[in-house]
Amino acid sequence: xxxxxxxxxxxxxxxxxxxxxxxxxxxxxxxxxxxxxxxxxxxxxxxxxxxxxxxxxxxxxxxxxxxxxxxxxxxxxxxxxxxxxxxxxxxxxxxxxxxxxxxxxxxxxxxxxxxxxxxxxxxxxxxxxxxxxxxxxxxxxxxxxxxxxxxxxxxxxxxxxxxxxxxxxxxxxxxxxxxxxxxxxxxxxxxxxxxxxxxxxxxxxxxxxxxxxxxxxxxxxxxxxxxxxxxxxxxxxxxxxxxxxxxxxx
Ligand code: MN
Numbered sequence: 001x002x003x004x005x006x007x008x009x010x011x012x013x014x015x016x017x018x019x020x021x022x023x024x025x026x027x028x029x030x031x032x033x034x035x036x037x038x039x040x041x042x043x044x045x046x047x048x049x050x051x052x053x054x055x056x057x058x059x060x061x062x063x064x065x066x067x068x069x070x071x072x073x074x075x076x077x078x079x080x081x082x083x084x085x086x087x088x089x090x091x092x093x094x095x096x097x098x099x100x101x102x103x104x105x106x107x108x109x110x111x112x113x114x115x116x117x118x119x120x121x122x123x124x125x126x127x128x129x130x131x132x133x134x135x136x137x138x139x140x141x142x143x144x145x146x147x148x149x150x151x152x153x154x155x156x157x158x159x160x161x162x163x164x165x166x167x168x169x170x171x172x173x174x175x176x177x178x179x180x181x182x183x184x185x186x187x188x189x190x191x192x193x194x195x196x197x198x199x200x201x202x203x204x205x206x207x208x209x210x211x212x213x214x215x216x217x218x219x220x221x222x223x224x225x226x227x228x229x230x231x232x233x234x235x236x237x238x239x240x241x242x243x244x245x246x247x248x249x250x
Contacts (some may be wrong), residue, residue, distance in 0.1 A: 002027045002236045003207040004166045005083065005120050005146045005192035008051070009041050011204065021207045022048045027236065028207045031083040031120050033058035035071035038079075054081035059088040059122055062103045063096035069103045073110040080245065082111050083120025084146070087133075090125040101129055109137040116140030116245040120166070122147075127154040134161055142239060147171050147194055148180060155180055159188070164239060166192035169200060169212040182220045189217070190235055 001024070008030045011017045021028055027050045032038040038055045045051040055075045057068055076082060085107050087100045111117035119141050123130040127150030134143050144164040148155065149171075158165075165184045168191060171177035181189070191213045196204035200212065214232070218225040238244075 001025075001208055001211045002191060002232065003193050003195070003210040004029045004144065004190045004236070004239075005031055005168075006195050006207045007031060007033070007084075007197065008207070009037055009044060011196050014044055017206060018045055018048060018051065022050065024208050026050065026208045026210075028052070029054055029081055029083070029118075029120060031081075032056040033061060033084060034065060035068050035075055038075055052081050053079060054083040054118075054120060055079055056082065056084040056120075057103065057107070058084050059086045059100050059104070059126075060093055062100045063093070066099050066103060069106050072107055076107075076110055076114060076117065080118055080242070081120070082107065082117045083144075084122055085119060086122030086146075087126035087129050088122060088124050089129065094125075097126070097129075100126075101133070104130070105133050105137060108133050108141065108143075111141050112137055112139035116142065118142045118144065118239060118245075120144050120146050124149055127151070127158070131157050131161060131163075134158075134163065140245065142244065144190060144239070146192060147198075149176070150180075152180070152183060155183055159183075159185060162188075164188045164190055164235075166190040167213060167217075168192045168194055168198050168210060169205060169216070170194065170198040172213055172216040178216065178220060181217065186221065186231055187235060187238070189232065190239065191217075191232055 191210040193205035198205040
């Protein structure tokens with residue numbers, strides 16, 4: 001199974017989660033919230049071939065850590081994956097919107113200039129601003145909108161920009177999340193958990209729980225769950241296909 005957006009280092013016992021994900025054969029894109037946690041994740045996941053570590057700077061941290069944008073750009077040469085990045089426009093973070101936009105713009109442009117990267121992007125309350133930057137600077141990147149919660153009109157724009165989308169069990173709990181998911185082109189759909197922030201009741205989702213999304217998607221698509229699982233595997237392989245990027249696979 002596959003989890004395209006998980007914060008492995010933020011579980012109470014990351015070592016145990018990583019070992020179990022590895023034992024279960026789960027593919028994980030391990031997003032990070034700071035450059036320092038990128039380095040920590042590289043150490044934690046060393047030798048785990050199905051776990052790919054992304055360099056990130058979470059938008060909610062940009063107000064305090066704007067200076068670390070330079071480190072994000074520097075470490076980006078070591079990986080094909082960039083995330084968690086993006087813009088958060090919700091009330092607690094609206095004060096740093098201008099700075100967040102600047103950081104996101106710089107990171108997306110750097111990723112493009114390095115030949116294109118796979119980006120995992122947060123866009124809560126800021127879908128239009130995120131899409132504007134993708135349009136201006138996205139270029140060769142593959143932009144994955146994680147837990148997208150914009151409007152149907154914003155979704156349409158994201159689809160026109162050839163964005164990808166990662167949805168998880170948490171997003172699929174709401175009708176809005178299911179309606180958005182139903183409107184995403186099947187070839188651009190991926191699954192995620194956003195664990196340990198994504199939860200099932202009061203339990204944090206584990207990377208292998210991403211597959212809980214499959215029966216819900218099967219219902220939306222009106223096809224058997226096995227067909228959804230096959231499509232998601234093909235999509236993930238296409239996302240990772242290094243031929244579409246001008247960089248070599250890390
Ligand atoms: Mn996240």
